[in-house]
Amino acid sequence: MKQTVLISGAAKRIGRALAESFAARGWEVVLHCNNSREEADILSSGLRESFKGRRFPVVMADFSSPEKAAADVFARLSELGVKPDALINNASLFSPSTISETTAELLRQQMSVNFEAPFMLMNAFYHSYGKGSIINILDTRVSHNRSDYAAYSLSKRALMELTRMAALEWAPNIRVNAVAPGAVLPPPGKEYSYLSELAAQTPLRKVVEMEQLIDALWFLLSNSAVTGQIIYCDGGAHLNL
Numbered sequence: 001m002k003q004t005v006l007i008s009g010a011a012k013r014i015g016r017a018l019a020e021s022f023a024a025r026g027w028e029v030v031l032h033c034n035n036s037r038e039e040a041d042i043l044s045s046g047l048r049e050s051f052k053g054r055r056f057p058v059v060m061a062d063f064s065s066p067e068k069a070a071a072d073v074f075a076r077l078s079e080l081g082v083k084p085d086a087l088i089n090n091a092s093l094f095s096p097s098t099i100s101e102t103t104a105e106l107l108r109q110q111m112s113v114n115f116e117a118p119f120m121l122m123n124a125f126y127h128s129y130g131k132g133s134i135i136n137i138l139d140t141r142v143s144h145n146r147s148d149y150a151a152y153s154l155s156k157r158a159l160m161e162l163t164r165m166a167a168l169e170w171a172p173n174i175r176v177n178a179v180a181p182g183a184v185l186p187p188p189g190k191e192y193s194y195l196s197e198l199a200a201q202t203p204l205r206k207v208v209e210m211e212q213l214i215d216a217l218w219f220l221l222s223n224s225a226v227t228g229q230i231i232y233c234d235g236g237a238h239l240n241l
């Protein structure tokens, strides 16, 4: 039977690559976006063209208001008659700031988008369906104490703890896992050299390929013996403490 996944932040970059990979594996994909409606619609129509008989619906929500966003997304799923088997929390905000530079507003934004919205979506998934699989996209930064992206790193750490806690609370019906990637794509405005410079500092000295990130995610999704697991797909960067 066809399975369905809800992917947040699916219009561009890693989220888009995940959406294409699920589509190619026969899944129906619900594409969440916030500002990138046009890109999401273009992706949806391209996928509909390539994979006939599937809808690839787009749902919009701003995770700055996490409770409303989760309620809106799940109301829309219900209207569409779609019941996802899996939830991928991929959307995120990546704002540079040390602890001393972090304003209350920046902290609130980072925590809302990267932690509270996934928290609310996970809860809505649990209450709506009661079974399935959740994968949270973290960052290798959860493993160290560098503070150049302090609020971002803390929000991802909170999401890591939530991953483990929810895995225990919701077993055996929902498995909850996470992937913690190293640099896969340069942030907007930065060149590929940004990645190669970061990769040169990792034990394996290689940029993480998108396919390698996707493989890690598929392992977590397909292995029914695994829950509460964090896979670092980062060239060993998390070992550089």
Ligand SMILES: NC(=O)c1ccc[n+]([C@@H]2O[C@H](COP(=O)([O-])OP(=O)(O)OC[C@H]3O[C@@H](n4cnc5c(N)ncnc54)[C@H](OP(=O)(O)O)[C@@H]3O)[C@@H](O)[C@H]2O)c1
Pocket (backbone or CB within 6 Å): 008, 009, 010, 011, 012, 013, 014, 015, 032, 033, 034, 035, 036, 037, 061, 062, 063, 064, 089, 090, 091, 092, 093, 094, 113, 137, 138, 139, 140, 180, 181, 182, 183, 184, 185, 186, 187
């Ligand atoms: N890029 C990397 O190399 C890398 C490395 C380590 C970890 N990660 C993690 O991997 C995931 C994907 O990375 P990425 O670089 O592809 O992410 P990204 O481009 O920075 O962001 C992904 C999406 O998040 C959505 N988003 C941002 N603010 C939002 C809001 N207020 N409400 C709802 N959605 C919002 C955006 O959707 P719209 O465009 O529709 O607004 C955006 O397209 C993230 O969780 C990131 O932390 C990435």
